[in-house]
Amino acid sequence: MDLLLLDELGELPSGRIAVLDDAHGALAAALADRTSSSVVAHSDSLVNERRLTHLGVEIAADLTSALVGTQLVVLRLPKSLDALDEMARTAAQIGANDVRLVAGGRTKHMTPSMNAVLATSFEEVRASLGRQKSRVLHAAGPKAVKQPWPQQRHHDDLGLTVHAHGAVFAGTRLDAGTALLISQLHHLTDTEGTVVDLGCGTGILAALLARRFANVTAVDVSAAAVASARLTTSGSVDVRRADGLSEFADASIAAVVSNPPFHVGTTKDSTPTLKMIKDAGRVLISGGELLMVFNAHLPYLPRLKALGRTNILVRDNHYVVTRTIRD
Ligand SMILES: C[S@@+](CC[C@H](N)C(=O)[O-])C[C@H]1O[C@@H](n2cnc3c(N)ncnc32)[C@H](O)[C@@H]1O
Numbered sequence: 229m230d231l232l233l234l235d236e237l238g239e240l241p242s243g244r245i246a247v248l249d250d251a252h253g254a255l256a257a258a259l260a261d262r263t264s265s266s267v268v269a270h271s272d273s274l275v276n277e278r279r280l281t282h283l284g285v286e287i288a289a290d291l292t293s294a295l296v297g298t299q300l301v302v303l304r305l306p307k308s309l310d311a312l313d314e315m316a317r318t319a320a321q322i323g324a325n326d327v328r329l330v331a332g333g334r335t336k337h338m339t340p341s342m343n344a345v346l347a348t349s350f351e352e353v354r355a356s357l358g359r360q361k362s363r364v365l366h367a368a369g370p371k372a373v374k375q376p377w378p379q380q381r382h383h384d385d386l387g388l389t390v391h392a393h394g395a396v397f398a399g400t401r402l403d404a405g406t407a408l409l410i411s412q413l414h415h416l417t418d419t420e421g422t423v424v425d426l427g428c429g430t431g432i433l434a435a436l437l438a439r440r441f442a443n444v445t446a447v448d449v450s451a452a453a454v455a456s457a458r459l460t461t462s463g464s465v466d467v468r469r470a471d472g473l474s475e476f477a478d479a480s481i482a483a484v485v486s487n488p489p490f491h492v493g494t495t496k497d498s499t500p501t502l503k504m505i506k507d508a509g510r511v512l513i514s515g516g517e518l519l520m521v522f523n524a525h526l527p528y529l530p531r532l533k534a535l536g537r538t539n540i541l542v543r544d545n546h547y548v549v550t551r552t553i554r555d
Contacts (some may be wrong), residue, residue: 229304229360230258232332232362232364233332233364236330236332236356236366237302240259240265242265243265243266243324244267244297244298244299245298246268246270247259247268247269247303248291248301248302248303249272249276249303249304249306250276250303250304251271251276255304256280256283257285259302267286268286268287268293268298269288269294270288270290270294272450272451273450274450274451275449290451290455291315291318291393291451291452292318292322295318295322295323297323298324299324299327300330301330302330303332304331304333305337313345313349313377314395315394316346316367317348317377321370321373328367329346329350329368330364330366331364331365331367332362332363332365335358335361335363336361338365343365346367349370349373350368350371352366352368352369353367378391378393379392379399379400380392380459381400381401383402386402386410386436388436388460390431391459392430395450395452395453396429396450396452397429397453398429399430403487404544404546406429406487408521409519410433411542411549412551413433413485413519415541417483419441419483420442420443421481421483422444422445422480422481423444424484425437425445425465425485425486426486427449427489427504428446428448428454428467429450429457430460431446431459431461432460433446434465434467435461438464444461445465445467445468447467447470447472447473448469449469449471449472472504473504477511479510479511479514481511482516483517484508484512484518485518485520486519487520487521487522489501490526498526502527502531505518505520505528506531508552512535512554513554514555515553515554516553517552517554518532518552521548521549522547522550523547524547528550532552533552538550538551538552
């Protein structure tokens with residue numbers, strides 16, 4: 229798909245080119261080779277961002293700094309329409325007057341709604357012919373659009389206003405798995421130690437934990453999640469962009485609470501969560517707790533039992549919530 233995208237770019241502009249969510253850095257590297265214009269890359273995922281650091285292109289920490297003044301935006305279409313909407317509106321608002329956007333995707337993951345989302349922010353939207361199961365959308369002619377991102381919604385039942393950028397899991401909604409996990413937070417033992425919300429998304433769990441625990445840290449690999457969680461938790465939580473628990477020392481954490489990821493991009497993948505469970509074993513103090521919600525069919529229970537005594541606290545038609553006490 230990267231080759232199709234590069235073939236579809238047309239004449240490269242003399243000004244800034246932004247590359248978004250380039251998973252392996254191939255697009256940014258090829259563009260930096262083909263032009264003397266400045267190429268700036270932004271990846272929502274820190275794991276992907278780290279793959280770009282050796283390319284010598286500018287790395288932007290957020291969407292706004294990536295897109296300001298840009299003439300061309302090149303991206304792989306995100307799974308989420310909201311993520312695409314925030315990218316398109318930001319480009320139309322703060323890109324150059326002649327900014328255009330070229331977005332590639334696997335045809336099986338593309339929907340007409342993507343064209344409609346782009347047409348909110350650009351006058352002309354057209355699709356390329358498909359090639360090798362991929363297709364490219366072209367958008368040009370930025371419109372004067374409003375910027376609704378980050379969005380916010382007040383949840384009366386939680387007494388909490390949730391803020392969400394477009395790329396964040398569940399947006400401003402309360403996910404059913406998260407709700408089930410919230411119903412079990414009272415099982416956590418009181419502690420002055422650090423309580424971590426691992427894979428914090430918009431920061432709902434972290435914000436609720438901070439009402440009871442003095443030291444709450446929220447961690448997410450996604451820049452959009454971290455920016456959203458900082459707004460949702462409004463200073464009550466230490467929010468960090470990190471890959472899992474990698475930055476925590478051994479036996480330093482009293483409790484980990486998590487609604488972990490079940491996708492990487494468009495693919496279902498248990499690998500990040502299995503790594504999180506293993507890392508939880510490393511960072512939890514003896515007697516520390518791991519509270520986790522997951523889809524009941526996923527293969528996590530044996531791994532949790534290997535860490536320590538594990539109980540199922542509740543289960544519904546889709547999810548189970550488990551509590552593991554570190555041996
Ligand atoms: C299912 S969502 C849950 C979000 C939030 N806790 C909630 O319940 O609404 C999982 C989150 O894990 C994050 N994530 C995925 N891989 C990660 C990793 N390696 N390290 C930290 N967070 C990760 C995703 O960005 C996403 O925000």
